[in-house]
Amino acid sequence: MVLIYSKDVDDFVNQVIDCLEVDFIRINEKEVTSIEEMDFSNDSNSYLVKNSYLSNINLENITSAWFNGGCILSDGGDYENKCYEILNDTFFLQKTIKKIGKRKVDIEFNRLDVMLEAKQQGFKIPHTLITGNKTKLKDFFDLYESKNGIIAKRILDSYLYEDDEYLYNFNLTFPITPTVLNEVPNEFAISLFQERIIADFEIRVIYVDGVFYSACIYNFDNTVIDYRTKLRNKENLRIIPFQLPAEIENKLDKIFKRFNMNYGSADLMYSKEDYYFLEINPTGQISFINNACNFYIENLLATKIKNEQ
Amino acid sequence: MKSSHIILFSDCIPVKGINRSIICDTKNNNYFFIPNGLYDILETYNGKTIETIKEDFNHEYDEIIDEYFDFLVENKLVFFNANPNLFPKIDLQWHSPSIITNAIIDFDEIIHDYKEVIKQFEVLKCSYVQMRFFKTINLDFINKIVQYLNNEKSRIVSIDFIIPYNETFSIEALNELIAQNSRIHAVIIYNSPITKSYNPINENMGYILQVERNILNEKHCGIINTEYFYSNINLFSESQNHNSCLNRKISIDKEGNIKNCPSMPQNFGNIKDTTLEEALSHKDFKKFWNITKDQIDVCKDCEFRHICTDCRAYVEEPENHYSKPLKCGYNPYTNEWEEWSTNPLKQKAIKYYGMQDLISKK
Ligand code: SF4
Numbered sequence: 001m002v003l004i005y006s007k008d009v010d011d012f013v014n015q016v017i018d019c020l021e022v023d024f025i026r027i028n029e030k031e032v033t034s035i036e037e038m039d040f041s042n043d044s045n046s047y048l049v050k051n052s053y054l055s056n057i058n059l060e061n062i063t064s065a066w067f068n069g070g071c072i073l074s075d076g077g078d079y080e081n082k083c084y085e086i087l088n089d090t091f092f093l094q095k096t097i098k099k100i101g102k103r104k105v106d107i108e109f110n111r112l113d114v115m116l117e118a119k120q121q122g123f124k125i126p127h128t129l130i131t132g133n134k135t136k137l138k139d140f141f142d143l144y145e146s147k148n149g150i151i152a153k154r155i156l157d158s159y160l161y162e163d164d165e166y167l168y169n170f171n172l173t174f175p176i177t178p179t180v181l182n183e184v185p186n187e188f189a190i191s192l193f194q195e196r197i198i199a200d201f202e203i204r205v206i207y208v209d210g211v212f213y214s215a216c217i218y219n220f221d222n223t224v225i226d227y228r229t230k231l232r233n234k235e236n237l238r239i240i241p242f243q244l245p246a247e248i249e250n251k252l253d254k255i256f257k258r259f260n261m262n263y264g265s266a267d268l269m270y271s272k273e274d275y276y277f278l279e280i281n282p283t284g285q286i287s288f289i290n291n292a293c294n295f296y297i298e299n300l301l302a303t304k305i306k307n308e309q
Numbered sequence: 310m311k312s313s314h315i316i317l318f319s320d321c322i323p324v325k326g327i328n329r330s331i332i333c334d335t336k337n338n339n340y341f342f343i344p345n346g347l348y349d350i351l352e353t354y355n356g357k358t359i360e361t362i363k364e365d366f367n368h369e370y371d372e373i374i375d376e377y378f379d380f381l382v383e384n385k386l387v388f389f390n391a392n393p394n395l396f397p398k399i400d401l402q403w404h405s406p407s408i409i410t411n412a413i414i415d416f417d418e419i420i421h422d423y424k425e426v427i428k429q430f431e432v433l434k435c436s437y438v439q440m441r442f443f444k445t446i447n448l449d450f451i452n453k454i455v456q457y458l459n460n461e462k463s464r465i466v467s468i469d470f471i472i473p474y475n476e477t478f479s480i481e482a483l484n485e486l487i488a489q490n491s492r493i494h495a496v497i498i499y500n501s502p503i504t505k506s507y508n509p510i511n512e513n514m515g516y517i518l519q520v521e522r523n524i525l526n527e528k529h530c531g532i533i534n535t536e537y538f539y540s541n542i543n544l545f546s547e548s549q550n551h552n553s554c555l556n557r558k559i560s561i562d563k564e565g566n567i568k569n570c571p572s573m574p575q576n577f578g579n580i581k582d583t584t585l586e587e588a589l590s591h592k593d594f595k596k597f598w599n600i601t602k603d604q605i606d607v608c609k610d611c612e613f614r615h616i617c618t619d620c621r622a623y624v625e626e627p628e629n630h631y632s633k634p635l636k637c638g639y640n641p642y643t644n645e646w647e648e649w650s651t652n653p654l655k656q657k658a659i660k661y662y663g664m665q666d667l668i669s670k671k
Binding site: 018019021053200216218220235238239240241242243244245273291292293294295296299 | 318319320336337385388390391392394395396397398399402404406407434462542543546
């Protein structure tokens with residue numbers, strides 16, 4: 001039995017499931033999975049769950065797991081959800097089965113950490129300033145004003161931040177214009193700024209247990225800062241297979257291994273024959289790359305989780 | 310920039326015909342005509358500089374070469390980069406975990422046990438279904454089918470209904486039905502007083518199309534024209550080794566007979582007493598699945614062969630499995646489209662299939 005943790009709607013997960021041909025249980029964000037019992041005695045363990053498709057599933061018997069986002073949902077409230085999450089995570093953490101991907105809680109890195117590791121590996125990184133001070137930001141702005149300007153990015157991977165009045169969405173990368181700079185208060189919440197790199201194209205790398213699939217994301221419209229914000233307007237984009245040089249793959253392999261990741265994606269930029277490192281993600285949208293490049297990554301992933309080694 | 314190496318985006322795939330070629334833009338469902346001369350240049354010189362090409366032609370065709378590449382740049386089919394080896398060709402592999410990828414169910418007098426059939430689709434991993442009605446039906450019936458899919462959490466993600474026009478139901482009611490059911494891909498209402506297409510109701514899904522054309526039976530199928538061309542990577546790669554209409558298709562005709570396609574003569578049992586799986590295990594069921602356009606007379610010389618759907622049910626020479634589709638009026642040797650039904654060379658086949666009526670009613 002294979003365990004799959006996923007978001008509710010994920011085309012790629014559906015494609016993998018179609019290729020599986022073995023029993024599986026899928027734990028989704030918005031679908032209740034009830035823990036019926038966890039029973040640990042001196043001679044046996046059993047962990048029974050059920051959802052609206054399956055009942056009496058003994059998770060003690062799972063042979064491999066794929067963690068691709070999502071979390072377990074109880075039919076109780078927040079407190080029970082938290083209990084479920086902790087119980088479930090603890091249970092899988094101790095199991096020595098084939099695991100692809102990781103639970104969110106096991107990912108012990110942040111943007112800065114990853115960037116410094118990439119630099120260590122010899123990648124170019126965009127000049128980065130982290131500050132909450134307007135004067136420092138102004139200096140940084142001036143430094144790149146005559147070049148390609150600077151942009152602001154999120155520091156944490158939690159995309160949303162809520163206070164009493166507003167819900168902030170940090171998902172987007174945006175340019176710091178003179179107007180933005182003007183409006184910034186003298187002291188503000190710590191933020192990350194980067195020199196803007198004008199890339200020939202971006203590269204999205206999908207990493208599955210040592211195997212690389214890379215795509216060139218070619219943008220005809222150079223005014224767009226972050227192609228993810230433009231995904232819905234695909235007219236100006238082309239996504240084609242890309243062959244990363246072995247040397248770059250080796251560097252990325254080291255970065256993924258350093259953070260104990262065997263599944264994820266990396267974003268790079270290619271500018272004048274240099275590879276700039278942007279970020280890595282433990283999950284991510286794979287479908288649009290996989291389909292556009294005719295990669296059939298679902299076949300490899302299904303084989304990996306079926307073979308349990 | 311232009312001094313650098315010129316690279317065709319690998320999702321833009323050239324296909325050579327006998328007289329001219331096309332570049333299939335598989336991302337944008339589009340294609341561009343190019344002369345065969347440019348096809349040959351792209352085959353040999355993809356990843357080289359324009360200067361190299363000009364030199365190789367002893368600078369005799371500089372102007373034409375510039376014109377060619379201006380056209381490619383303008384249409385965003387090429388880009389420039391100094392390292393062409395970083396850009397491999399797109400792999401034209403095609404796989405599907407589904408035993409059956411798409412199905413057709415025809416309804417006339419008999420109302421088949423659709424629930425039973427849908428259950429069997431689940432086992433075959435079939436996700437795309439088309440239901441054609443040759444007799445008036447009411448919206449309630451469509452609703453019942455879709456509700457059944459919802460209740461069963463069916464794997465069917467896309468269902469098309471082809472139904473005759475009927476004064477009693479309104480487009481508004483249909484709209485509402487579609488808005489609530491994201492599985493409905495299209496509803497085509499034939500024999501309508503007007504021809505009209507409506508915007509999709511759910512992003513990329515829920516198209517309503519009214520057409521004046523009347524559809525009396527399955528003999529109306531199999532028409533080949535540019536409207537039915539489809540330039541995407543899935544169809545393009547499937548067509549490399551498989552038939553672009555019949556591969557992994559199963560059909561139930563109006564009598565309940567299980568066939569590869571409702572228009573084909575051979576049937577493999579009736580759904581009343583045969584399961585789809587049993588029918589599929591018959592040695593002849595998959596006979597046409599791997600006939601590619603590269604093997605079909607005329608089509609093999611046609612530049613459209615990887616974006617065109619095929620038809621093996623109605624062909625020019627009924628006894629020949631590799632004969633050109635009867636209802637295609639295209640001639641790749643002259644690059645002209647003609648009305649197929651009046652072509653004197655096709656009259657024998659038209660009679661053979663008993664289509665004279667259908668044509669004179671046009
Ligand atoms: S000749 Fe064949 S491939 Fe060309 S348009 Fe007609 S049916 Fe399609």
